[in-house]
Amino acid sequence: MNNHQRSFFFNVDWVTVLIYLALCVIGWFNIHAAVFDENHPNILDFDTQYGKQFIYILSALVIGTVILLLESRFLSALAPAFYVVTVVLLAVVLVAGRNVGGNQAWIDMGGGFRLQPSEFAKFATCLLLARYLSATNVKVTDPKSFLIAGxxxxxxxxxxxxQPDDGSTLVFCSLILVLYREGLSVYFLIIIGLLATLFISALLVNVWFIIIALIAIVALLLFMFGRRNRKFVASLIVGLVLSIGFIFCVKPLYYHGLKPHQRVRIDEVLGLSKDLRGVGYNQNQSKIAIGSGRIWGKGYLQGTQTKYAFVPEQSTDFIFCTVGEEWGFAGSVVVLGLYLFLLLRIIMIAERQRAPFSRIYGYGVASIIFCHVIINIAMAIGYMPVIGIPLPFISYGGSSLWSFTILLFILLKLDSNRMGMNYA
Incomplete structure (x- = not known):
């Protein structure tokens, strides 16, 4: 056995691979339950979604194995090429793509197979971002470096x-966490959080009440900490003025900057409107399904919400409600626990890298998977608007499963060769 073979068999993080396989199998069985057809009961019936998902899983394993057999240096060297190809595909799909569910996000490949370039753009962007940020003399705190990374x-x-695909667009925002890990000031994240809080508050609460509350908070901070610190006083006053200006811009931005279908979905989540038979139907049925599962669930293939197709898109965007209904709270905790374990494992892998390129890429992987899991599950239980993004490794679809497999297995390959990687 040569050194390369020993590296493949002994240095791969097999714990992460086992978590990956567990999530894929859970997804396969839940897709079977979500779209079960009594005329096609066999889970390996390739005319059904669950039969096709089995093929997607097998092909994903082949893709993962090929990645593990690649030379690690190629991943960094080819990062610009991967990025350019996916950007070109994203441009092509705007001109010649197929519209599915209101999004022109797919390229027909023939034989009933469709490719979604936005899924593959995630790992390509992570690779190029890691390559750039790991270059010599590049620092996130430098305005030029920050702008290029942005x-x-x-x-x-x-x-x-x-396209428009609001869900995938939002996922890319999670890469701000990578910049934070590489030195971006925590104040930047605090400002983003405050702006989000002010935006939601301005929609729910009287504007003048918010302004009075802000003035009171600033006055208290000035009294406690601002007596001898002129810079602190100036910063608070400037922040107060900008915050008040932002508050008055919220409603014009909301009513004129968003499309009607986007507003009604946000209104539904915030409780500004209730339309359980219209825009709120999907989430309401999803919550009913999850709640009806109680502690232990109704049992495999026994979910009534699932069986009678009350929840639209149940094998993709709302696959988690199948978990909740048939496997109950206990099954949901197991799935969430696997995701938590996976994310902690990815962060651990990222932190033990010798090469900055590998570490930065690892945090990109963690950010994207974390964002997908949080948004998808929050959407299923009614805490976020319906924006249509898959649950990693569990939702039905080849493009999604393959892209997440590539995303994760590139990290596993970089980790397996970490002791020999001093470049980047």
Whole structure:
């Protein structure tokens, strides 16, 4: 056995691979339950979604194995090429793509197979971002470096937004966590959080009440900490003025900057409107399904919400409600626990890397998977608007499963060769 073979068999993080396989199998069985057809009961019936998902899983394992057999240096060297190809595909899909569910996000490949370039843009963007940030003399705190890194993230975001695919666009915003890990000030994240809080508050609460509350908070901070610190006083006053200005911009931005279908979905989540037979139907049925599962669930293939197709898109966007209904709270905790374990494992892998390129890429993987899991599950239980993004490794679909497999297995390959990687 040569050194390369020993590296493949002994250095791969097999714990992460086992978590990956567990999630894939859970997804396969839940897709079977979500779209079960009594005329096609065999889970390996390739005319059904669950039969096709089995093929997707097998092909994903082949893709993962090929990645593990690649030379690690190629991944960094080819990062610009991967990025350019996916950007070109994102541009092509705007012109010649197929519209599915209101999004022109698919390329027909023939034989009933469709490719979604936005899924593959995620790992390509992570690779190029890691390559750039790991270069010598590049620091996130430097304005030029920050703008270039932001541009790498923003270009695919813009093209995906034009499809329009709001869910995938939002996922790319999670890469701000990578920049934070590489030195971006925590104040930047605090400002983003405050702006989000002010935006929601301005929609729910009287504007003048918010302004009075802000003035009171600033006055208290000035009294406690601002007596001898002129810079602190100036910062608070400027922040207060900008916050008040932002509050008055919220409603014009909301009512004129968002499309009607986007507003009604947000209104539904915030409780500003209730339309359980219209825009709120999907989430209401999803919550009923999850709640009806109680502690232990109704049992495999026994979910009534699932069996009678009350929840639309149940094998993709709302696959988690199948977990909740048939496997109950206990099954949901197991799935969430697997995701938590996977994310912690990815962060651990990222932190033990010798090469900055590998570490940065690892945090990109963690950010994207974390964002997908949080948004998808929050959407299923009614805490976020319906924006249509898959649950990693569990939702039905080849493009989604393959892209997440590539995303994860590239990290596993980089980790398996970490002791020999001193470049980047």
């Amino acid at each position: 541009g790498i993230i923003f270009l695919p975001m813009l093209l995906i937004k034009m």
